Amino acid sequence: MARRKKQARVPVAPRATTRQQSAPLLTRRRVLVVAVIAAAVAVGLVGASILSARGDGDGGGGGGGETAAIAGGPDVELLLEDIPQEGAVLGEDDAPVTLVEYADLQCPFCADWALQTFPVLVADYVRDGRLRIEFRGLSFIGEDSEEALRAALAAGEQGKLWNVVDLVYTNQGAENSGWVTDDFLRAVGAAVPGLDADRMMDARDAAEVTAAMEEAAAAAQSDGVSGTPSFLLGPTGGDLEPLAVSSLGPEEFRAAIDELLGG
């Protein structure tokens, strides 16, 4: 083995005594390889994360002017235009029949009902003052439920709860996928004419909103609600009875309401 001068001057190379020493691992080339791979991993992950978050946040800026694509704005406006809303109640105060809906804004069946049956009931009964509908929002599915519900209740302070509820259902995402982002809610708010979206966003954590949520949850418990959507129906101001339906289509609701109106 050829010895270099430097090594020859050192009497003992301790690590080389027992084993054949391999080439030192910390060569410049290895350091470079490690650095390049590490940098590529880091840059790739960070870059993808930033791009991904931008995509979700739709523009990224926190301004509130940017809106995600929200479908159904004009339809919902057309459906609910000029119908009185107070808090969670849609319709005239003196409407003879009251329908209470227990719902979770993430529940797909609630969305089915909201998109199929609710418009029929609004057009046929609420608009002419014969029915009032009260929304009691629950948030048992997950965090997205609560985020959306808080926004809806906050919009209720401006008399726009049902608009927000209907738009959330129209644009409902997959359960607990994190679809209810601030940008989503801001976009929903912006799609409701006459609603101050910033005010709605600010009011989401208000004590009134939390109180309304707790009230609805307590009412659901005392009414024995075990799933959503669940309904109560009865004469306004009188005893409301659970309405058991075999399907969420409008027919059974119509029949039950007609019976109360006729009787």
Place this chain on the structure above:
Amino acid sequence: MSDRALRIAVGVLALAGTGIAAYLTYTKYADATIACATGGCETVQDSEYAEILGLPVPVLGLVGYLAIFATAWFAGDTARVAGAALALGGLAFSVYLIFVQVFAIEAYCQWCLASDAVMALLAVATVARLRRPSAT
């Protein structure tokens, strides 16, 4: 510390990281509540930074830790280089994620921070491995 000892250290740390990532992956998909002393875990997990191109960050962590664990299994030079590169890349990404928690999400997730600590230790151990002579 011998290469063998470092390999064991890397393996144990990588398993700890795998455990953390697996727990967070589980809570993500099962929608279970995260045991969270810092209070911000759900906020972090539900933030727009919690997924990268549709893939939850904990899943990426899981893959990363398992890959580093695999490098501890082998004694060869390629494994050492790959281990150090992955751990250093992972550490850089962890630092980025800490910044995201502090400045973008403004909430902290103890599991994420624990994972960051594990990744930092892994970076130290895998780099130390690079400096050791080969065992074979």
